[in-house]
Amino acid sequence: MGKEILSYDDLLQIVELIKSAEAFSEFHLKIGDIELDLRRSRPGTSGPAVAGAAPLPAVAESAKVGALVRIDNDIPEPAPRMSELPSDIPAESVVIRSPMVGTFYRSPEPGAKPFVEVGQRVSAETTVCIIEVMKLMNSLPAGSAGRVTHVLVADAQPVEMGQPLIVIDPKS
Amino acid sequence: MGRLRFIDVTLRDGHQCLWATRMTTAMMTPILSTIDRAGYDYVNMLGGAVFDVCVRYLHENPWRRVEMLSSRLSTPTDGFLRGQSLYTFELFPDDIVELNSQVLARNGLKNVTVYDALNDNRNVEVPIASAKAAGMTVTAVTVYTVSPVHTDDYYAARIRELIALGADRVGVKDPTGLLTPERAKTLFPVVMRAAGETKVELHSHCQSSLAPEVYSEAIRAGFHYVHTAVMPLANGASLPAVEEIAERAAALGVDTALDMEAIREVSGYFSWLCIREGKPRGRVVAYDPSLYSHQVPGGMISNLKSTLQTMRMGDRLPEILEEVGRVREDLGYPILVSPFAQYVVTQAVLNVMQGERYRTIPDEIRKYAMGYYGRLAATPSREFLERAQVEPGVLAGERAGTHVEPWVPRLRQALGPKAHDEDILLAAFYDKELLAPLAGEARSYSYRTSPLLELVQYLRRRPEVGEARVRVAGTELALAR
Numbered sequence: 001m002g003k004e005i006l007s008y009d010d011l012l013q014i015v016e017l018i019k020s021a022e023a024f025s026e027f028h029l030k031i032g033d034i035e036l037d038l039r040r041s042r043p044g045t046s047g048p049a050v051a052g053a054a055p056l057p058a059v060a061e062s063a064k065v066g067a068l069v070r071i072d073n074d075i076p077e078p079a080p081r082m083s084e085l086p087s088d089i090p091a092e093s094v095v096i097r098s099p100m101v102g103t104f105y106r107s108p109e110p111g112a113k114p115f116v117e118v119g120q121r122v123s124a125e126t127t128v129c130i131i132e133v134m135k136l137m138n139s140l141p142a143g144s145a146g147r148v149t150h151v152l153v154a155d156a157q158p159v160e161m162g163q164p165l166i167v168i169d170p171k172s
Numbered sequence: 173m174g175r176l177r178f179i180d181v182t183l184r185d186g187h188q189c190l191w192a193t194r195m196t197t198a199m200m201t202p203i204l205s206t207i208d209r210a211g212y213d214y215v216n217m218l219g220g221a222v223f224d225v226c227v228r229y230l231h232e233n234p235w236r237r238v239e240m241l242s243s244r245l246s247t248p249t250d251g252f253l254r255g256q257s258l259y260t261f262e263l264f265p266d267d268i269v270e271l272n273s274q275v276l277a278r279n280g281l282k283n284v285t286v287y288d289a290l291n292d293n294r295n296v297e298v299p300i301a302s303a304k305a306a307g308m309t310v311t312a313v314t315v316y317t318v319s320p321v322h323t324d325d326y327y328a329a330r331i332r333e334l335i336a337l338g339a340d341r342v343g344v345k346d347p348t349g350l351l352t353p354e355r356a357k358t359l360f361p362v363v364m365r366a367a368g369e370t371k372v373e374l375h376s377h378c379q380s381s382l383a384p385e386v387y388s389e390a391i392r393a394g395f396h397y398v399h400t401a402v403m404p405l406a407n408g409a410s411l412p413a414v415e416e417i418a419e420r421a422a423a424l425g426v427d428t429a430l431d432m433e434a435i436r437e438v439s440g441y442f443s444w445l446c447i448r449e450g451k452p453r454g455r456v457v458a459y460d461p462s463l464y465s466h467q468v469p470g471g472m473i474s475n476l477k478s479t480l481q482t483m484r485m486g487d488r489l490p491e492i493l494e495e496v497g498r499v500r501e502d503l504g505y506p507i508l509v510s511p512f513a514q515y516v517v518t519q520a521v522l523n524v525m526q527g528e529r530y531r532t533i534p535d536e537i538r539k540y541a542m543g544y545y546g547r548l549a550a551t552p553s554r555e556f557l558e559r560a561q562v563e564p565g566v567l568a569g570e571r572a573g574t575h576v577e578p579w580v581p582r583l584r585q586a587l588g589p590k591a592h593d594e595d596i597l598l599a600a601f602y603d604k605e606l607l608a609p610l611a612g613e614a615r616s617y618s619y620r621t622s623p624l625l626e627l628v629q630y631l632r633r634r635p636e637v638g639e640a641r642v643r644v645a646g647t648e649l650a651l652a653r
Binding site for chain 2: 018
């Protein structure tokens with residue numbers, strides 16, 4: 001490619017001038033060899049695009065550049081409310097609460113069998129669920145032996161710190 | 173007179189650091205022929221974030237980008253691989269790592285640059301051997317950080333390991349821009365001695381704004397290659413500008429063989445893209461000493477801020493950054509790059525959120541402490557080990573890749589005997605739903621552009637412009653709608 005008749009520096013300068021002249025209906029520019037005249041369309045005559053122009057690259061998706069390095073911070077909004085305990089829970093039940101803000105998972109990976117089902121017997125060490133925080137997984141143990149009586153949160157739901165998750169009846 | 177060679181990272185790290193990796197293939201193709209004239213020795217165009225953003229956000233098949241750029245450029249193309257984790261943070265079995273090398277070579281990639289985030293170089297054994305077996309050359313780099321255990325001798329030992337593993341070139345990768353000219357003065361001569369006859373590269377970022385000065389030290393120490401980007405995609409969280417480093421090399425009496433005319437045009441094109449696409453331009457940042465205490469990359473801090481806001485903990489950022497420094501020490505000084513940066517930051521958030529240190533320890537951090545991902549730089553603190561109840565390094569006896577069973581037979585069975593190797597790999601990396609948008613028809617690209625053409629297209633996109641007349645030198649153009 002030979003020497004450009006218009007440089008990128010010229011282009012940047014021209015576009016900056018066009019942007020700053022938005023309020024005017026006519027625009028005349030002459031810098032050295034370069035001359036540019038623009039005239040505003042009359043209202044209601046937004047005709048077809050210029051014929052013969054090369055196909056356009058897609059117009060920029062809006063200038064949203066948030067995080068600079070890691071972009072996949074699609075952490076869901078935590079639920080704004082703190083679920084209450086159901087009224088039918090026996091007084092001596094053990095309630096497993098979320099130790100942090102995060103996302104509740106019932107199974108080790110999508111589509112896999114849940115860690116525990118209602119009615120299942122567990123020991124203190126049995127993993128009952130995972131809370132995901134910032135993409136890291138935290139397995140929660142039952143903490144006491146017994147039978148699972150309630151699973152209070154649906155899979156993949158955001159949970160608050162202290163929110164009740166699973167109820168265990170230690171005596172059954 | 174010495175010669176300094178350049179590896180261009182504009183099409184990879186430049187936009188990864190400044191545009192959240194959102195540069196599309198269509199934005200690259202019009203300027204490739206000019207990049208080819210710039211006099212670079214390699215064009216780095218692939219890395220973990222590029223691969224991932226292609227799939228997740230741009231819905232582009234990353235293999236097609238590798239193939240397209242490698243065939244359009246006569247300058248050899250290069251791709252960064254995160255050791256046994258390739259493009260992700262997951263640990264892959266050897267057969268996936270090997271197949272990936274074959275697929276990259278088949279698509280025309282000429283060089284891979286490999287590193288392990290823990291500097292456990294057993295994790296680059298299979299990436300190096302398989303890349304060479306597939307006919308590519310290999311640069312193996314060691315990752316720089318600041319800690320009491322990451323001494324000059326530590327890095328000399330890593331460089332010797334990489335050479336013993338068969339690396340064609342070695343280098344120092346400073347992902348967070350922590351290198352200072354003072355440290356470079358002692359470290360670089362040690363690295364050069366350890367490298368012996370093997371050529372040495374430098375890759376550093378500008379977060380602290382000291383990188384150009386560090387590059388001057390590398391030139392003085394006799395480094396052979398430096399990684400740079402063109403001005404609009406340099407500085408800030410990105411790497412130094414090729415224009416600035418070329419000037420420094422000239423001032424130090426070192427030849428560069430760059431075509432500055434071509435580089436001016438490439439820079440102009442990307443300056444224009446910043447305006448056209450509404451993307452930020454790289455800016456020189458002020459020196460910030462706090463970078464050296466928490467070491468969290470700038471991009472990650474902005475990400476952390478938004479995460480904390482959704483957790484309604486937005487006001488606790490300073491406290492968390494302070495805790496990051498302590499957690500890093502407790503964990504045996506992992507380098508704050510992916511995925512370990514996430515581990516350390518998340519543990520710090522948990523410690524602050526729960527008001528008690530290490531009440532909850534994520535499963536991945538326990539695995540890290542047990543050496544599942546590789547050897548630790550130093551033994552974790554007693555406080556952490558007591559809470560985690562793990563034996564440090566107990567799993568580090570074997571190379572991390574041996575912890576995972578082969579995947580390829582299972583994936584071939586699932587996808588059928590006719591499945592393409594490229595699809596086997598994509599299925600290893602991603603869920604089916606994420607891959608569905610990639611199946612569309614091949615895109616067409618434009619391979620040239622000019623400032624005048626860009627001006628006409630710009631005017632066309634402004635509906636309020638009814639008539640336009642452009643005169644440049646002997647050319648006249650009249651447009652009306």
